[in-house]
Amino acid sequence: MIRILIADDIKETREVIKKILDMEDGFLVVGEAQNGEEVLKLIPKVKPDVILMDINMPIINGLEATERITREYPNIIVIIMSVQGESEYLRKAMFYGAKEYIIKPFNYEQLIETIKATYERYKDLNKMIEKEKNAKIITLFSTKGGVGKTTLATNLAVLFSQGKKVLLSDLDLQFGDIAVLINGLNYKTIMDAINDDLESFSSIKQYLYSFNENLDVLFAPKSPEEAEFIGKESIERILDVLKKHYDLLIIDTGVNFSDNTLFVLDSADYIFFISNMDIASLKNAKIGLNVMKSLGYDSKKVKLIINRFNTKYGVSLRDIEETFKENFFKVVEDDEEAVIISINKGQPIAANPKYKKSKILKSLEDITKSIEI
Numbered sequence: 001m002i003r004i005l006i007a008d009d010i011k012e013t014r015e016v017i018k019k020i021l022d023m024e025d026g027f028l029v030v031g032e033a034q035n036g037e038e039v040l041k042l043i044p045k046v047k048p049d050v051i052l053m054d055i056n057m058p059i060i061n062g063l064e065a066t067e068r069i070t071r072e073y074p075n076i077i078v079i080i081m082s083v084q085g086e087s088e089y090l091r092k093a094m095f096y097g098a099k100e101y102i103i104k105p106f107n108y109e110q111l112i113e114t115i116k117a118t119y120e121r122y123k124d125l126n127k128m129i130e131k132e133k134n135a136k137i138i139t140l141f142s143t144k145g146g147v148g149k150t151t152l153a154t155n156l157a158v159l160f161s162q163g164k165k166v167l168l169s170d171l172d173l174q175f176g177d178i179a180v181l182i183n184g185l186n187y188k189t190i191m192d193a194i195n196d197d198l199e200s201f202s203s204i205k206q207y208l209y210s211f212n213e214n215l216d217v218l219f220a221p222k223s224p225e226e227a228e229f230i231g232k233e234s235i236e237r238i239l240d241v242l243k244k245h246y247d248l249l250i251i252d253t254g255v256n257f258s259d260n261t262l263f264v265l266d267s268a269d270y271i272f273f274i275s276n277m278d279i280a281s282l283k284n285a286k287i288g289l290n291v292m293k294s295l296g297y298d299s300k301k302v303k304l305i306i307n308r309f310n311t312k313y314g315v316s317l318r319d320i321e322e323t324f325k326e327n328f329f330k331v332v333e334d335d336e337e338a339v340i341i342s343i344n345k346g347q348p349i350a351a352n353p354k355y356k357k358s359k360i361l362k363s364l365e366d367i368t369k370s371i372e373i
Helices: 011-022 036-046 062-072 085-095 108-132 151-158 188-196 201-205 224-229 233-242 259-269 277-293 317-327 336-345 359-371
Strands: 001-009 025-035 050-054 077-082 100-103 136-141 165-173 209-212 215-218 248-251 270-275 302-309 330-331
Touching: 001 011, 001 036, 001 108, 011 025, 011 151, 025 036, 025 077, 025 317, 036 062, 036 201, 050 062, 050 108, 062 077, 062 085, 077 108, 100 108, 136 259, 136 317, 151 165, 151 209, 151 215, 151 248, 151 270, 151 302, 165 188, 165 233, 165 259, 188 233, 188 359, 209 270, 233 259, 248 259, 259 359, 270 277, 277 302, 277 336, 302 317, 317 330, 330 359
Parallel strands: 001 025, 001 050, 050 077, 077 100, 136 248, 136 270, 165 215, 165 248, 270 302, 302 330
Antiparallel strands: 209 215
16 A cells, blocks of 8 residues: 655645545555645654655745655655646756656546556665664763763764764663753653654654754653653664664663663663773772673673873873773873863864864774774
């Protein structure tokens, strides 16, 4: 059954098309819209396979709507409809992402054949696109708060997105701060997503904040009590869908070994265990690493990163290497002023040209080059 959404600002045209499609087996009209804005709102609700899109509509026209659909819902096939038959309109439609173009007025056979032929041509290609990606997962974890875990997660996501499609997810469900670090406090969160359909990317996509063209972000709930309503099953379903659409998932976790956190740790290809150089942090890191060893995580998976590294703190790099041996991975240079300014401005260091030569950025770049993704 081909699910079809009809978008045309003229009611009579929509009714004629619907009557034609209702007479043909294998078609199901799942919705109607009179402008591009309505189309974009309906997509996650009705989940069409094909959209018949008029080129001239108010608010958001057919070309603008097609461009957004192509970017946000690449598996949906858009067929543009227009009274204009000139080649210029055809080129514009294809440029914006339409898969086919049909001239009004059209007859029964022409409409049916165009939909069937276009759907058959692209359905297998869309399945291949769906299978192309199987994202690696990097999880950032610590047994102590305040070590800079979220700052590292955010900046690493920005750096990785320079060459890969990345999803940054804040699964510190009670006290997640990624929204603060990138000025996304008023955006939707994972709490909004779990109340919707978690089976399709088109549904989850609307709850993702677009930081840049290669980096999307899923924020933690706005209040701690909402975390109680988010279980492991919901997280598993979301991650299963998202993995198909990204090269890399970077997940920030809470400072705990809850069921949700353990599931994310189990799912990770790499765990970046973050610690500072103070004795309390190092002690907690040692305990946490022992727990991970008991869970069967080896040194290929668990990588200790010392954040805010500074030789003036009375602990040398050699001391750390000897203490943690096989788990020790990298250090991130200390630059407290730059970090605090970036947090207060809501602009990650990795996204600010001012810091392109900073020691902290070089440390982060070294990490991205040392991990196979």
